[in-house]
Amino acid sequence: MKSSIAGLVLASFFLISCEKEKPKLTQEQYDALTEEQKRSPEFALDGIEVLDDRLELELFASEPMLTNPTNMDIDDRGRVWVTEAYNYRIQLNPKNPTKAEGDRILILEDTDGDSKADKSTVFYQGTDINAALGIAVFGNKVFVSVSPNVFVFTDENGDDIPDKKEVLFTGVGGVQHDHGMHAFTFGPDGKLYFNYGNEGKGLHYADGSPILDPLGRPVTSETAPYQEGMVFRCDPDGSNPEVLAWNFRNNYEVSVDSYGRMWQSDNDDDGNRSTRINFVMDYGNYGFKDEITKADWRTRRVNMEDSVWQQHWHLNDPGVVPNLIQNYAGSPTGILVYEGKLLPEEYQNQVIHADAGPNVIRMYPVKPSGAGFTGEVVKILDGNARDNWFRPSDVTVAPDGSIFISDWYDPGVGGHAVGDLEKGRIYRLAPKRSKYRVSAPDYSTDESLIELLQNPNRAIHFKAFMALKEKGEEARGILEKFYALENSRMKARAFWLLIQLPNGNEFIKKAAEDQDENIRVAAIKAYRIKKMNDPAFLLKMAGDPSDQVKREVAEAIRYQDAPEIWQKLAEGYRSGDRWYLEALGIAGEYQWETYLPVYLEKAGPDWKSKAEAKDIVWRSRSSSTPALLEELILEEASPADYRYYRALDFQNPDLKNQTLKNLLAKGQNEDQVIILRQAAFDSKKPDGQLLSLAKSKAGSIPDDRDFLEIVRKYQLKDQKERLLSLIYQNDNRSLANTSAGIFTQLYGITDIEKAMKDTDEAKAILAIRKFGAVDSPEMATLLNKFWGNPNASNAIRTAAMEEAKGYQSEAVLWEFAKKDEIPADLLPIAQKILMGSWNSNIRQLAAEKYGDSIAQGYDLVKMMSSKGDAAVGKTIAATYCLACHKIDKEGVDFGPALSQIGAKLSREALINAIIYPSEGMGFGYETQLVKFKDGKEIRCIVNSKTENDLIVKLVGSGEQTIYKLADIESVTQLGESLMPAFPLTEQELVDLVEYLGTLK
Incomplete structure (x- = not known):
């Protein structure tokens, strides 16, 4: 049936090919085309929907x-x-x-x-x-x-x-x-x-x-x-x-x-x-x-936005x-x-x-x-x-x-x-029915140049502009006539040429009085371009009724000491207009020390009750700002607006810390967790007050992420039970993995080994699954004690081998493999791990040892036409993809999110991305080789680099790890992806792609 429909489509196309307009194929007709036909120029227009029937x-x-x-x-x-x-x-x-x-x-x-x-x-x-x-x-x-x-x-x-x-x-x-x-x-x-x-x-x-x-x-x-x-x-x-x-x-x-x-x-x-x-x-x-630390948007921060897109652009900052x-x-x-x-x-x-x-x-x-x-x-x-x-x-x-x-x-x-x-x-x-007709432009007369100046094509606009600019005074009359027309945008185009004339500044002042706020906006932009120096003019424009114009005035004084103009602009600010507030911040960037005190003096002693004043203090960057933020925090009912705490991150670090210490003495209990998160703390020279507070507060912290942050930052060893509860919960894999990593860091391997040896086999296997997610040589060596133990049950040995994966763990597993020390009954699992290793060197060595079964046998043409089982593919995704990718709310935020990957990549592209992961690395997700001065090496994703720290994400982790730059010898970008070449059969790959294609 399908082939007959395709035949009818082609026959219909042949019959009408000589007509003026080829009718668009129906959905049924389009679906009947072969993939080759769909990709051909012949049917290109049929693949694109024009959503306006006039076009x-x-x-x-x-x-x-x-x-x-x-x-x-x-x-x-x-x-x-x-x-x-x-x-x-x-x-x-x-x-x-x-x-x-x-x-x-x-x-x-x-x-x-x-x-x-x-x-x-x-x-x-x-x-x-x-x-x-x-x-x-x-x-x-x-x-x-x-x-x-x-x-x-x-x-x-x-x-x-x-x-x-x-x-x-x-x-x-x-x-x-x-x-x-x-x-x-x-x-x-x-x-x-x-x-x-x-x-x-x-x-x-x-x-x-x-x-x-x-x-x-x-x-x-x-x-x-x-x-x-x-x-x-x-x-x-x-x-x-x-x-x-x-x-x-x-x-x-x-x-x-x-x-x-x-x-x-x-x-x-x-x-x-x-x-x-x-x-x-x-x-x-x-x-x-982050403006100050240059940290990646995923880095947790105070007053972090609710949605990913807001977090992504730091919109609360x-x-x-x-x-x-x-x-x-x-x-x-x-x-x-x-x-x-x-x-x-x-x-x-x-x-x-x-x-x-x-x-x-x-x-x-x-x-x-x-x-x-x-x-x-x-x-x-x-x-x-x-x-x-x-x-x-x-x-x-x-x-x-x-x-x-x-x-x-x-x-x-x-x-x-x-x-x-x-x-x-x-x-x-x-x-419709608008044929492409272009005649040679005429740049020879004033009239034709004015006509061409209005053309929407930038190449014509450019040449007309340059020709009229070269004419200079000769073009004054016709430009002034053109400027008098009603079309606002074309009036603006004339304006930009009039300011090029010897008395161009007069046209700027004339435009500044125009009834159209957009022309007045252009006037302020021209003021800057012409490098005018007329504070009286800007002071007048700072009182313009249009906030659009005031925005431009603010930008015009960024590098100037213009207190009177800034104060007048600040008087015009109304709380809630973030664009205006940021314009004030842009203008005050290098003058906050003088601008802010005068503003607050004018605002009066009750400035803390005025929304506009609070906004401006929040945005400011003066040496007095931390103390003012402290006042605002203490003024508000508990808990205080978290935005004031976040604003402290943009102030002088010493003043910020002093403010936080002050708040410990004066503030509300509900704010102490934020103070602990924000305060600088050196575990080598611990601040006794902060450490004591962290110990007393940790157990009652309601947010699990805050809890983990405090436990890790202050190295608290008295929260074992809560850590264990987070490790063994099943709702959030990333949280469980992070908790397991912190537990391992704080308590070592002994307690973990004991849990893995529990006489209750189900509990032992669960411990192996939960702690085995920690990717480290120590954990891999511990797992070997279980999968390498011939007296352990098959279930214990299998679980331990299946968890022996991860960038660092696979290096340990390979050492056993190359010595042929992996039990025969577990060898298929080990081969699958090693031949799909995160480490390309191990993948290659494993392929040489066991035969490159991963790369063999893929029939791309067959896979393109095969129908997969999305339900099976979802299970495969849970096994392989969620370890490093988010799909909706599940998974780990390590690699790019896959929640809408089906809307971005075609079936062909999805298959190619899985088989050849190194060819499609997204920018920011490239493999970086970090070599330390002590000889250690890691492969990771570098999220950001500050003056003192390198912030990275390790394979399979959604959390960030911070290393001191002083300990690092080099950081080199590699051409290989951290994503392993998964050892999937052809049908498994088809099923996985079928599922990924549904994510839109």
Whole structure:
């Protein structure tokens, strides 16, 4: 029946192939297609749902014309420029073929007006641009972003062959890294805007020297407050670079609207349902890592947020700018602000964004709210229901106002993996029956330049802007006439050119009186760009009725001593507007010592009863802040608002500790646990007061995680019974494992061995299961006493052998295996552990000894077409996956969460990720080899590094372990995943993938 339906589909397609429009296949017809047909360009449009019936999606270009497009731009002639990534992360994908000549930059062109590319030109090809992640065309210059470099190609004679290649910036992260340098875009102010992800580390000039901030500090991840992903701008020639915002994870692109406002998406730690859209405030900290300690978001902290997505971005912390929109699971990529007129009105002036993870294109309508915004999510295109190989990597506006979408087209997305090297598509989205027509722009007259200045295509906007700027005074009249028009955004575009004129500052003051708050916002932004020095002007604008304008004034005084302006801004703050509060914090960053006392004096002696004053104290960073926070804590009924305790973490450490000690004498009992958690404690030189309190308090701590934290921190040995109760509970595996580790550390092996020898066999086996989860050589040696004991029962011996796994434990087990000291009846279990070991060296040695049964016999074609049993797969996942991954509320938070993995990866990608785990390591989950000065080595995931500590997660643990940097010799990233190659049969693998595919 299925084959006959497929035949009808193909016959129908043949009959209508000569007609103007091919009807979209029904779901039944689409399901009847073979996998090969579904993946072909012929049926590409059938796999993507257009959610607005006024719009039409067309296939502009596809393989073999291009493959693996990572980014694109459209020039003023309507030609699509594409960066390809055939050689994507080749050092991590050795099994994939490569092009020795390197990746390409293509120019795709529709020469016959049928809305399809029929001409392809290779602009450049070379290994130096392998897997470039950004391209931008500005006149005769092409900016190509490929970490660690930004190249500028110049085509001086317009023959589509670069005459010059220069390095503009360098030293941006690792070679070819996904989390490095991303694309450039043109801002309406004549600046270029760009960003990099959290592998960027720092921005350097071509000679290797770092760019400097206004205080002369190098802008690198080693210089506070800068860290993780950052946003920048510079002049078109690369001069005057500025850092604008920081502490993102992998902010793939930044987009700028006509008022100069920045919008950006950001990717979470893979699998944690925390991707986001941000309105980017200048000088904002966006909270990916702890501002002070740089600790990972999973690190427990006081006042920790309730939900993962809030925890992920530290949204309860003072000094973190709020998010605009949460997109939860995804792999966000290209973004734009659509300021064209071709698409229906509701799309105009909105942010449009590609998310390759859930296979969608979305729009985000936003509304001003105080000093910030609120937004909603509207899907435009959706490939997930049919073709989850649709992986939109970028969105760009063409000269006619249509939207072009590049499609990486692959079974997977993210990490370092690539499942398909042959395919790639470019689509065009426009109103129905709107053919792609682009005429050559006319830059010869003032009138035509004004018309082109309004074009939504950035390449045209750039050239028109530069031409009008070069005209100078000659263009004054027509620009002033254009500025007088009613269209606010186009008025703003004229404004940015008028300020370039000799008396441009007068236009800034004129714009500051405009009735449109967005024009006034642009005026304050221009004040900064023009480096005006007019405190009276800013003082006046600090009283503007718009909080949006006040936000900009606050940003404008960040590096200035402007007490009068700041105080006026503070008077306008109303509690609850986090955007405004963070703007005040940005402005007061280097002036809190003088600003805060004056503010509180004006607030009066009853300041502690005023919500606004309490908020500002919470956000402040002065030497008096800890004492003020102490007052607030003592003022409130018990328990005090935990946010005040958390605020202490951002103050001077000595003053923070003194405040906590003061609170011990004055505070409420309910707060003592927090004080114990926050206070600095050195077990080698213990503080008697803190240790005494910890001993007296530990037994009554209600929260188990708090209890474990206090027991471990203060090395309390009088809580054995509660530790045991946590170890033997079955509700939370991670909590049980953590408790077992602490128990082992505090009491050693003796008590554990006794429990494992219990005369009640069921109790003995339970002890083996619970304590065997501790991965250490000592525990592995203890387990050997049981599985190696011929007098023990088969059940005891089997349980002990099954628990002899883990990175460190498997090294011990291998020592017995290579000496043939493993009993024959337990050898199959040992082989399965060793051949699926966390340690690749052991895996290889075990395969040589026993035969590589894991890698043999997998028929990928057969597995793709086989139907698995999801129920069986769930059991397999519980056995193998939950030891290191979270699935909903179960499992251990070590590797990326799998709760929605079925929505991100196709069946092919899931199979590949399990068989070849090293090819798809997510950034932040790479294996790190840590060598200690005493000769010890560990393999782990490094979560963060502070000035004194290395914070890591050990294999199979959801908790973090802290090592002193002084004890560490080196930290080296390895190319292998910590995920073992599971020894699954073909059917087990099919069943597991069937189950994982249901997790959406």
